[in-house]
Amino acid sequence: MVAKISKPEDDSVDVLNLVLGERVKYKRFYGRITQDLTGRYHQYDAQKGCPSGMPPLVLRNYADTDNEADARKKSLIGLYDPAENKYPYSELEKLRKKNKLLACPLCGELGRPRTLDHCLPKTTYPEFAINLLNLVPACDWCQGEKLTDYKNDAGKRSFLHPYYDEVDRPLYTIKLEAPYLTPIISYEIRNDLPADLKVVVSSHLIGISFWERFKEYFESSYQNIIRMASDTRVAGAVTVKTAIQSAYSLQIAKGINSWDAVVYRSLLDDDAVMDFLQSGELSEFP
Structure with missing residues (x-):
């Protein structure tokens, strides 16, 4: 991102x-x-x-x-x-x-x-x-x-500017809807952003066709995390949450809004998904 x-x-x-x-x-x-x-x-x-x-x-x-x-x-x-x-x-x-x-x-x-x-x-x-x-x-x-799209109805930029905008903060979250083994996946702009930044983040993601281009990546990433959770539970050395926290620490070094950092952070913020990964039925990944 x-x-x-x-x-x-x-x-x-x-x-x-x-x-x-x-x-x-x-x-x-x-x-x-x-x-x-x-x-x-x-x-x-x-x-x-x-x-x-x-x-x-x-x-x-x-x-x-x-x-x-x-x-x-x-x-x-x-x-x-x-x-x-x-x-x-x-x-x-x-x-x-x-x-x-x-x-x-x-x-x-x-x-x-x-x-x-x-x-x-x-x-x-x-x-x-x-x-x-x-x-x-x-x-x-x-x-x-x-292309030549550059401003919104208010006359301001409709795209984020990497030289100027303060984007070194979480901008959006991946949302999962049960059943968590094969969830419906979507994204939403974070509510804790300043109002002006929230508007331009939204128009930016739409303008570059972000979700249409990369939804499949996030779906595949989540399936890999299910496999990781299954392996972690079998090994028993650490909890799934600890494993995901460790993975997040590695990915955030690439950027706070790098795709994998967003995925891991989103999961850690979702108690229902974390409970599923730690205790739910992962029978497809023995």
Whole structure:
């Protein structure tokens, strides 16, 4: 699930200035927009990527004609695809290939994410096409699910932002409905979250199709835990609760919202399920 990650090492405004310093074509346009563009980068950071009160720049204000404004939008978006000897090629490659992540910070799927997601889409906000703070390493699936969806009816972000949001706390719980040998499994957002965070966690999970993508994983994980409980009861050295607590301690090191940590924590918080695992009939797993 979502993990908080460090901001890019390179300063986004410094990179922007390097890029603009290389511009030979369309100098009149870039000369007009540079000050406002820099101001928007600072505003983005101050607002933690929230679009509320930060509408896209009106590019016609910096161009002489409508056609020029349309063309310069393409130019701004094109900055995201630089030649190898141009800025910000190396900075983007660092985020894609040297992010040191072991899982997608948007969904938690294992494997180093190799694409970059524009938190505010570059088709809507071309001025942020190369804003490093607007670029988050993500798996292909999350990027495809998000597309250009970015804000809710209140004008705020509809997705969590791994650079800014305080997500180093339990965000959701796996729920099991009896019969516990083959339960109905679902998830729910934790009630102890602040109201604003609860809203964005909910829209985030829906927006990346979290449950549709990973429900089967959680079902399989629970069946493996039943097997572990059966083996633990046969061995008799420790209780099932102790075994699950030990497993949870190992998994939480991967992240408080890593999938397995969520599963173990959810079970430990559910007395009925724990009673079943310790004392219930596990005849399918002798």
